Amino acid sequence: MTDLTAQQLEQIVTAAVEKALQKKEISCACGLSPEAQRELGHLMGVVKHLGGEGSDGYAKGAEVFRKNSEFVIQWRAACEKTGNIILRIIVIAIVGGAGTLGFLGIREWIKNLVGKGPGFQ
Numbered sequence: 001m002t003d004l005t006a007q008q009l010e011q012i013v014t015a016a017v018e019k020a021l022q023k024k025e026i027s028c029a030c031g032l033s034p035e036a037q038r039e040l041g042h043l044m045g046v047v048k049h050l051g052g053e054g055s056d057g058y059a060k061g062a063e064v065f066r067k068n069s070e071f072v073i074q075w076r077a078a079c080e081k082t083g084n085i086i087l088r089i090i091v092i093a094i095v096g097g098a099g100t101l102g103f104l105g106i107r108e109w110i111k112n113l114v115g116k117g118p119g120f121q
Contacts, residue, residue: 044058050064
């Protein structure tokens with residue numbers, strides 16, 4: 001039997017561990033997909049950054065995150081109302097303009113029929 005060097009033994013163990021880890025899918029009790037689990041650390045880092053350093057950084061960050069979400073919801077609602085008002089004004093202007101042009105055209109047509117138009121003396 002041949003004796004293995006420490007380096008060869010380390011390579012064998014490393015390869016075996018890597019192969020075992022590739023086959024094993026790590027799951028958590030929360031039911032998140034592996035991709036979502038990887039992003040969870042990033043999300044918590046953002047929350048901590050928003051809350052600042054200290055023992056209550058996560059709690060403060062979650063509160064800032066919640067207030068920001070409320071602001072965004074209110075902003076979107078205001079933008080939607082403003083957009084609807086602008087759209088109504090545009091439609092009213094187009095309909096009013098078309099109505100005015102139509103009325104003026106009919107008035108001129110009636111004038112021509114009666115004989116008071118530019119072609120009659």
